[in-house]
Amino acid sequence: MSQHNTDSDELARFGYEQSFERRTGKFASFAVAFAFVSIATGIFTTYGSVLNSSGPLGIWTWPIAVVGQLAVALVIGSLASRIPVTGYAYQWTSRLANPVLGWIIGWISFMFLAVVVVAVDYTVASTVLPVLLDYEANGFVTWAVTAVILLGQAALIGSSTKWTEKVNNAAVSAELVGMVLLTVLLLVVAAIRNNMDFSNLWSRGAVAAEGYWSFGEATSAGPWMLGFLLGAFTIVGFESAANLAEETNDPERVVPRAMWQAVLASGVLGFLFLVAVTLAAGDPVALAASGTPIADVIKNTLGPVVATLLLLLVVLAIFACGLVIMMTGTRLTWAMSRDERFPGWRQWKKVSPRFGTPLRATLFYVVLAEVILGLFSAFSEDALFTLFGAATLLPAVIYAATVALYLTKRRALPEGGKFDLSGWEKPVLAVSVVWLVFELSLFRDASFRDAWLYVLVMVVIGAAYLVTLLATRGRRALDMPDMHSIDAAFAQKEQS
Template sequence: MAGSDSDARDAAELAQFGYSQSLERHTGKFASFAVAFAFVSIATGIFTTYGSVLNSSGPVGIWTWPIAVVGQLAVAFVLGALASRMPVTGYHYQWMSRLANPVLGWIIGWISFTFLAVVVVAVDYTIASTILPVLLNYEGTATIAWFVTALVLLGQFLLVALSTPWAERVNNGFVTLELIGMVALTALLFVVAAVRGGLDFSNLVSRGAVAAEGFWSFGDWTSAGPWMMGFLLGAFTIVGFESAANLAEETHDPERVVPRAMVQAVFASGVLGFLFLLAVTLAAGDPVALAESGTPIADVIENTLGSAVATLLLIMVVLAIFACGLVIMITGVRVTWAMSRDERFPGWQLWNQISPKFHTPLKAAVLYFVLAQLILAVFSQSETALFTLFGAATLLPAVMYAAAVVLYLVKRKSLPQNGKFDLGVWEMPILVIALVWLVFELALFRDSSFKEAWAYVLVMVAIGAAYLGYLMATRGRHGLSMPTMSSIDAELDAEAEKG
């Protein structure tokens, strides 16, 4: 009865935003945390980008990680405050539409969609191009990587499309394994390397093979300095934590649960990830030789703990990547469905439906799956496909975070307090840290190595702009208004009158 009462209250709060309860509420505290943690996926991010950091910044590049964690943690607090006040599926799209204006909301919604469409391919492609060839001892090719990635996408699609509870069960299980595995690996690396005398503390301040000249510089107009590029390790890994907000309409007491899940996921990922980076770097041996490896993390594990543990690591990373891609797909499908529910997504008549049999946005899932396969086909034969996909997948969330933080800064005094997640006296310090971090992060993408990532972004923005122009021409600006948007305005006006 208590659960029914709670769900009834959640449904009533959702109705204030103009929506009836159409998705089933079954997501609890751990499942919400697991969604946020799986998207961040430190096993995926560190395994994928550590080699790039060794080549661009050397081992000393790992010290960019704690700075990125502090910046992203500040962003998580700000986004958590927004999620608590607007617990509606669609996250960035909903926040911007209701607190800024529907046109800007549509733009951010489209950027969210393009990010989620590309990042699932980037993440899943890692399994096929980097991990399985080592794990199964075969020579990888672009065609094999394409085929394997397509199969991984298919498995994730079937879970997302046919059963949200089962998708969450799989994710919960894999996240639990990742947490246990990362803690165990980190402890074993420290202990075994210390016993064998293999901890090299000079690695923590080593530049590896990177030249000393200009190492600490910010770079110029078209390039970032070597150490600055190391920030991409944290910038790529610690993203997507706000995915928990995209399941707000499926979460019990989302105003309280979702923001805490976001902050806890960033904090846990940041602390555990940095300890793991320290352990790997201390046990790395010769960092110059390690930088030449395609799987440096696996090499360090194998040299320190043996081939059996290295194999277990690779299996754990495969499971972590699958969970990460699964959550990304869940999030992308929810954005598609949320925008279609408001009749603002191309072909919305099809994608706004909830399957009466599976209780999922089945048709939206089909669309997202097909688009992901198309993106995979476009990039599959490119030798720089992985870097391009990762570049776009790091750039787009930075843009979304910056928009959300600026939005909160402008609207913070008019936002009603709900007593469930407020920043209190820490609000301004947190906002300053978040803004400084995001300006710095966005400045990194001036580097010419991201030109293909920018090209993808510009193409997708152009497609979105064309459809937005069509909506504006056929409906006018007022035709893009959110459902019962007056309810939000009325609440703000009431607060102002009381003041």
Template sequence: MLASRIPVTGYAYQWTSRLANPVLGWIIGWVSFSFLAIVVVAVDYTIAGTVLPVLLNYEGTTLNAALITGVVVLCQAALVSQSTRWTERVNNAAVSAELIGMVTLTALLFIVAAIRGQADGDNLFSKGALPDADFWSFGDWNTAGPWMLGFLLGSFTIVGFESAANLAEQTNDPERVVPRAMWQAVLASGVLGFLFLLAVTLAAGDPVALAQSGTPVADVIEKVLGSVVSTLLLIMVVLAIFACGMVIMLTGTRLTWAMARDERFPGWKVLNKVSPRTHTPFNATVFYTVLALAILAVFTSVSSNALFTLFSAASLLPAIIYASTVVLFIVKRKSLPASDKFNLGRWEIPVVVVAVVWLVFELSLFRDSSFKETWLYVLAMMVVGGIYLVALLATRGRAALAMPEMTSIDAEFDREANVS
């Protein structure tokens, strides 16, 4: 609903700044930036830490996973910084491969496991190696039960659909296209992801033994489908994850550029530039890449379980963003600009109610003590952002946060290119 009414690069930052106030909008923008900076690392670490060790048959370690992740980040940055058109082409090809691969993989797992008698319905109700005590418990003030924590899988996998809103200014008819792209992405990932997890669980074999593996999903695929088929499908998975990280990087650089364009991001005089050669925010891309590599280095050096911490932070931060956006929509829904291109109609209230219930439940799970390092990252990023915000207000006053008129990113690119 907000995407159809305020189709401007910067999504939640723009929505909150224009409908609530610029100070709150800046805070949400910084939270969004903090999320996008870490989620690209989390996604790319998946390639290096869980898929490639099985695909190339080597032992995965923290060091080689970090090095490979860094190389993947640099490759994505090269594409994003040099050509938006080629980034789009690579993404479209990878998404097509992902859809074909996931549908094929899911169908084959169901069929082959059933034919070979490898599908075990008891796995759907198994607790694995976890104790029966408190399995279903909601927990206490600093713990959450295993079944409850399982919901966080959806918090990470069904995320990032707002990236479409962050590219609104580079989309034809964004008021219609962007909101439809968002709900279609959620529906497709939700349905297909659920079926895939169902197939993997049925074919998992002994869940206790499988839990000892660092690459359990890949192991199930190889066991059921054999090495040749699993290799081909794992290659598709690598391409899909690469494209996912690339889009996240594209989104992060556009958000950085949008805040710098509004003169409210550290180093905005440098980061708001557009390359006259590539017509991309090259400086913002370089900055975002360097920060992502720094986050990778810190997390892999200080965290005993880097992948868990990265994924946790990449789940907590969007939950904060989504909760803020939903609350803002509830408060401002009757005063939003009119739109005749996208409307939920009678489904608006039910969708909002479900969203509120889910987000309250999701955020409550992060009280578990296992997320201590996750909260430390959030706290560190908020301190950095807070220092800059106070300095900005002290030196330039609240007038520095006044929102400029909504202009197209293409016009800005052309202006910058001509000036340069």
């Protein structure tokens, strides 16, 4: 029996027929996870914020965040291997906990994906393209450019999954090679020119020494603690590979590996790049005042030509990041609609016979993204930080819920399989729980007020729909197809 037929049979055990062509291989799956993480996007976006909140010393929070997120990725990988179905956290929670909680997690995941694609594309329109093309980024221009980028990504996703993956594979390859070369060039050229300042690695910049290491107060986090937002914002989205499970060959093995490899590769390469930039930063206090600190360091060290090439690389990486986010969001919308559990599900559950994509779900998703973009641009004085805050907060909530689910249901999961934590399960769980509790505590800071407001508004909208669904169709409206236990599914697979 071919791998394709085996994967289709596995999907049938969860009550679904094969709707997409399985064309996603090992590198494409890794590329999806790596593109969502996108260290070029995350570091370019948040490095300046870290200089202002924590000083250069804040980069040392990165390795801790990498270890924490790697532990989370291993836990999620174990779930993805056992329930290889599009919808990731929504499917896992619905089947291992209950359909109501699964719907809530699915809605929170949808909230995250809807806002983070806007945050990513807004970054390129507000901080990268103005420098690259030498124009003034006022509110209207930034809104217009972001809107066009969103439309371009939707057009590609809606018309061809094959070409979407080709574009993403090329972008990820360029980002990997480009970031390695850039890091090496920074270190070598700065050393040759004697421009390396090792004291920068231990500098607080303009941040006061008093209370620097403190955990903070009830509504504020300490300066060094805020540095963790660099890793918390960047090293997320690796689970996007699991949302293409029904389009991936041998997803039980390929998807978990893609997730932890993307986190590890991003973590190591990202930290080396952070160290290189910080060593060549010159005066960190002056650099903190810049709106594009990474580009400034590259330009001062390697010259304007390399700086321009860097910006082109960043534009490509950010476009690919937004592309993968939108593709993940459309798949989640489609998956919840297939189960008749998403507003307007009759329209969004259809797969285009011409393109083989969830075209209508893609159109819905991009329209919603445009609305969110308009609202944030119109009502937020600092739209980028607000989007950044919401895009950092929501994945932490999703990861915490997923790890809690695994923690309570791990004994119900079958032993072994294609990806299993085995004897590492308890230490990995301990690390992931400690990390997520700490990470969530950072969002008590008053600067995340608008981000919490976005979450509150979206939760209210979701709750209203959930109540309406239950009132009109009853508890059975939230039933999932083939809701047998995961143990029974695997027992049946082994017998066959």
